[in-house]
Amino acid sequence: MKIGINTVTFMKERPEKRFELSREAGFEGVEILAYPEELTPEGRSEMKTLLRRLGLEAMMIATGPPLALSGGKLCLESPDKNIRDRTVQYIKDCVDWAGYFGTDKVYVVTPTSKGDIADIGNALGWLRESLAESCDYAKSAGVKICIEHSPGRLVDEASYLNKIIKEFNIGNLGALLDVGHLNMTKEDAYETVMKTDKLYHVHFDNNDGKNDIHTPLDVGTMPMGEIARFVKALKEKRYDGYYSIELLNLQDPIKTLKENIRILREIYEGA
Numbered sequence: 001m002k003i004g005i006n007t008v009t010f011m012k013e014r015p016e017k018r019f020e021l022s023r024e025a026g027f028e029g030v031e032i033l034a035y036p037e038e039l040t041p042e043g044r045s046e047m048k049t050l051l052r053r054l055g056l057e058a059m060m061i062a063t064g065p066p067l068a069l070s071g072g073k074l075c076l077e078s079p080d081k082n083i084r085d086r087t088v089q090y091i092k093d094c095v096d097w098a099g100y101f102g103t104d105k106v107y108v109v110t111p112t113s114k115g116d117i118a119d120i121g122n123a124l125g126w127l128r129e130s131l132a133e134s135c136d137y138a139k140s141a142g143v144k145i146c147i148e149h150s151p152g153r154l155v156d157e158a159s160y161l162n163k164i165i166k167e168f169n170i171g172n173l174g175a176l177l178d179v180g181h182l183n184m185t186k187e188d189a190y191e192t193v194m195k196t197d198k199l200y201h202v203h204f205d206n207n208d209g210k211n212d213i214h215t216p217l218d219v220g221t222m223p224m225g226e227i228a229r230f231v232k233a234l235k236e237k238r239y240d241g242y243y244s245i246e247l248l249n250l251q252d253p254i255k256t257l258k259e260n261i262r263i264l265r266e267i268y269e270g271a
């Protein structure tokens with residue numbers, strides 16, 4: 001089992017600092033935040049050299065925070081064709097960056113609040129069109145794209161995520177399951193993993209059941225037993241990807257992350 005980190009934990013730091021802190025906390029792999037202004041040719045080169053020096057693997061290009069925080073400027077399901085085209089181009093850039101860093105995965109989210117969508121059918125049509133083009137480009141580079149379910153957004157429940165992945169029927173499109181998000185949508189962690197046919201990646205975090213606050217694994221309303229059931233299902237499914245920890249707003253990040261790596265290993269060994 002390999003344990004990685006979504007470097008969104010260190011969002012406010014420079015990319016180099018994010019990697020150094022991730023190494024210090026004891027992770028083997030990192031999700032690279034896909035901020036175009038950071039991933040310039042020079043920026044990429046420095047980041048790649050540093051990753052090699054630290055012995056860290058790039059396991060994912062993460063567009064979650066850039067898409068969610070773009071204020072509608074980047075959105076695969078936007079009614080505005082210009083925005084969709086710009087976002088598809090951005091995802092294609094992410095595919096190139098994935099190749100550069102030697103990972104075969106990019107993850108995306110659907111940032112639009114479900115309540116703001118006038119016609120869900122239209123939004124899904126646009127999402128499919130954008131993903132088909134992005135995935136077609138990714139396919140030629142040997143890269144897979146995964147969608148993460150986000151409570152309150154267009155793709156909210158994991159069961160809905162699995163439904164649209166089946167309906168879209170795109171070869172290199174799969175799922176990213178976030179166990180904390182399952183706690184908010186009240187979906188069973190074990191059953192969800194078992195019912196996910198194309199599972200590409202997983203995130204670990206906890207919360208209060210109402211807000212997506214990404215607290216440490218032992219802080220929140222989701223019992224550790226439920227996280228253990230999630231892990232048990234991953235083992236039964238022979239999931240062989242990274243176990244990625246995704247925490248926010250930590251007071252003492254290194255200490256807390258080390259503690260969470262220990263907790264996750266303990267859960268894994270007991271599951």
Ligand SMILES: [Mn+2]
Nearest residue numbers: 148178203246
């Ligand atoms: Mn997540």
